[in-house]
Amino acid sequence: MKKEKSPQKTLTTKERIFQASVNLFSQKGFDAVSMREIGREVGIRESSIYNHYKNKDAILESIINHLIDKLGAxxxxxxxxxxxxxxxxxxxxxxxxxxxxxxxxxxxxxxxxxxxxxxxxxxxxxxxxxxxxxxxxxxxxxxxxxxxxxxxxxxxxxxxxxxxxxxxxxxxxxxxxxxxxxxxxxxxxxxxxxxxxxxxxxxxxxxxxxxxxxxxxxxxx
Amino acid sequence: MKKEKSPQKTLTTKERIFQASVNLFSQKGFDAVSMREIGREVGIRESSIYNHYKNKDAILESIINHLIDKLGAxxxxxxxxxxxxxxxxxxxxxxxxxxxxxxxxxxxxxxxxxxxxxxxxxxxxxxxxxxxxxxxxxxxxxxxxxxxxxxxxxxxxxxxxxxxxxxxxxxxxxxxxxxxxxxxxxxxxxxxxxxxxxxxxxxxxxxxxxxxxxxxxxxxx
DNA sequence: GTCTATAAGTGGATAGAC
DNA sequence: GTCTATCCACTTATAGAC
Structure with missing residues (x-):
């Protein structure tokens, strides 16, 4: 929607939060993963995550929508x-x-x-x-x-x-x-x-x- | 093991904790149910539950074993x-x-x-x-x-x-x-x-x- | 066997400095 | 955009009075 996937590995912080969340949620489940844990994985403080996602549910929502978009194609x-x-x-x-x-x-x-x-x-x-x-x-x-x-x-x-x-x-x-x-x-x-x-x-x-x-x-x- | 099922409905407190837990866990999942909630359902304080089960995991354990016993028969x-x-x-x-x-x-x-x-x-x-x-x-x-x-x-x-x-x-x-x-x-x-x-x-x-x-x-x- | 009180910890989320 | 500091609700579990 916004821009094409960058050629290599310059992921935005938001993308890194997304990926870290996918990894952690898929291993431990949504409830068992804390915002602190996601932050640690990305290398920022939990409070900074809220600059990219409104709350924890919004991260899950974006993951679901990502799959729906992909399947629709x-x-x-x-x-x-x-x-x-x-x-x-x-x-x-x-x-x-x-x-x-x-x-x-x-x-x-x-x-x-x-x-x-x-x-x-x-x-x-x-x-x-x-x-x-x-x-x-x-x-x-x-x-x-x-x-x-x-x-x-x-x-x-x-x-x-x-x-x-x-x-x-x-x-x-x-x-x-x-x-x-x-x-x-x-x-x-x-x-x-x-x-x-x-x-x-x-x-x-x-x-x-x-x-x-x-x-x-x-x-x- | 201990005694036969009583003819009608005089359940022990332990049995009432067991049943309340089965009902609550099956509706909301284990993690989403608190000891307070189980106690409320039974009509006692959460701390009293620990007189009957060592901890929360022990309740789940007894539920699983109950099914295993039943299937074995x-x-x-x-x-x-x-x-x-x-x-x-x-x-x-x-x-x-x-x-x-x-x-x-x-x-x-x-x-x-x-x-x-x-x-x-x-x-x-x-x-x-x-x-x-x-x-x-x-x-x-x-x-x-x-x-x-x-x-x-x-x-x-x-x-x-x-x-x-x-x-x-x-x-x-x-x-x-x-x-x-x-x-x-x-x-x-x-x-x-x-x-x-x-x-x-x-x-x-x-x-x-x-x-x-x-x-x-x-x-x- | 049930209660009150409390410990000790973890969770999501916000305010405001930089 | 990231940080520190903090709030506050809620969790499991224990100690000890009754």
Whole structure:
């Protein structure tokens, strides 16, 4: 909005507060981090933070909005989807998965998803964001996609709502497994833990619903 | 351990502290509830609580242990499983689902699961409990079950590990959906939100992997 | 077993000098 | 824009009277 990202590393104090907050909140949760602690990380006194953010809540707010902006800048158009479906369902699923993982997997984005996962209990705005963006919109989207595939005769007839749940719930399960249970463990990123599992899942769903016409067309990594 | 549940409602002060804590923690989270608040709910001063529990952490500890004790008192034996599998896979899945839902759905148990869901970030003991009891043990168990079903020729050959994930991940997804995203909404219990969805899921899995021999054997509610 | 009083600490936030 | 100094609300927990 204001200016482009500077070529290298001259971050403003506000940006450094932002980054320090993302790091600390993602490790300890919002409540467990004090303004003193953020200040210490940045190298200024807590009182100076108030020259850049109105209060502690405003920092969290700006972190949430940063993710929302970033996500809004992605996602396929209807035409792109149509082309992909006609090409092959395998290619389509692979593209869809890749898109989902892209929205989760760069290091800064992961930290923010982790913050949201921790704070979803205490913050109504975060909860609404989760329910809409992670649950309801994708399920509706996949219902449309499966309906389209049925009309084209690519997959068998089955309740498209159930099919959408079957397909996408697994991605959500992986999200929860990583961001709630496995964060800070051996895995270095969401993709690292989840991508292979998602391929197995996609192959299972395809093997169940695809109209047979060729031999073996499993996805490969 | 000490004495049986009194026939009606003469709760000891310690039990009233326990119940007030379960209610408050499940609504606001552990950190957001003060000893003053618990005392107010019980009708005593905060300092009096320390006559019954060593400190605040000890209250949470006793809540967790209460759930662990309760869950330990359930679960099917190997022989019961064998009989059920031989009878019919439909019956087996139905019994399995019922068992899972029983471990979640009485009002007090739900509140405790909610507390654990909130505190899984801050408490290493809770995280370990979740990963073991909710993730790894059930997946291993279902892997064994699917392997057994394949040997009996009830279901088609497929990687049993993948099948276990496909089946049980949906239950976990439902758990997260309810206890993290939908708790305190229109649903009156986990069963109320999730049971029908779990039936749809079971039917989908069965329709994919079952060896055909009779007409239509979908589960009914 | 409950009370009052109090210790000892931490939190977010503001005022005003520089 | 950063600092020091300070406010004040609130936290867990303990000591000791009753």
């Amino acid at each position: 992605m996602s396929l158009t209807d035409e792109e989807m149509d082309v992909l479906i006609s090409e092959s369902p395998e290619l389509f699923f692979e593209t869809g998965s890749r898109e989902f993982f892209n929205g989760m997997s760069n290091p800064e984005t992961e930290k923010i998803w982790r913050i949201l996962s921790i704070e979803v209990f205490h913050n109504e705005k975060i909860k609404t964001f989760f329910v809409n963006e992670l649950l309801e919109s994708p399920i509706k989207e996949w219902e449309r996609i499966f309906t389209k595939m049925m009309k084209k005769g690519i997959i068998k007839e089955y309740d498209p709502r159930v099919l959408a749940m079957e397909y996408f719930s697994f991605a959500l399960y992986l999200f929860f497994e990583y961001f709630i249970l496995k964060y800070d463990t051996k895995y270095s990123s969401f993709t690292d833990m989840a991508y292979k599992k998602m391929i197995d899942h996609t192959n299972f769903i395809l093997s169940s619903v695809k109209v047979e016409n060729d031999e073996d067309s499993n996805l490969k990594l | 359930m679960s099917l034996t190997d022989e019961e499983m064998d009989v059920l599998i031989s009878e019919s896979p439909e019956l087996f899945f139905e019994t399995g689902s019922r068992e899972f839902f029983n471990g979640m759905s009485n009002p007090e148990t739900e509140k405790i699961w909610r507390i654990l869901s909130i505190e899984v970030f801050h408490n290493e003991k809770i995280k370990t409990f979740f990963v073991n009891e909710l993730l790894e043990s059930p997946i291993k168990e279902w892997e064994r079950i699917f392997t057994k079903m394949m040997k009996k020729g009830i279901i088609k050959e497929y990687d049993p590990r993948v099948l276990a994930m496909e089946y049980f991940s949906f239950a976990l997804y439902l758990f997260f959906e309810y206890f993290i995203l939908k708790y305190d909404t229109k649903y009156s219990s986990f069963t109320d939100m999730a049971y029908k969805k779990m039936i749809d899921h079971t039917n989908f899995i069965l329709s994919s992997v079952k060896v055909e021999n009779d007409e239509d054997s979908n589960l009914k509610l």
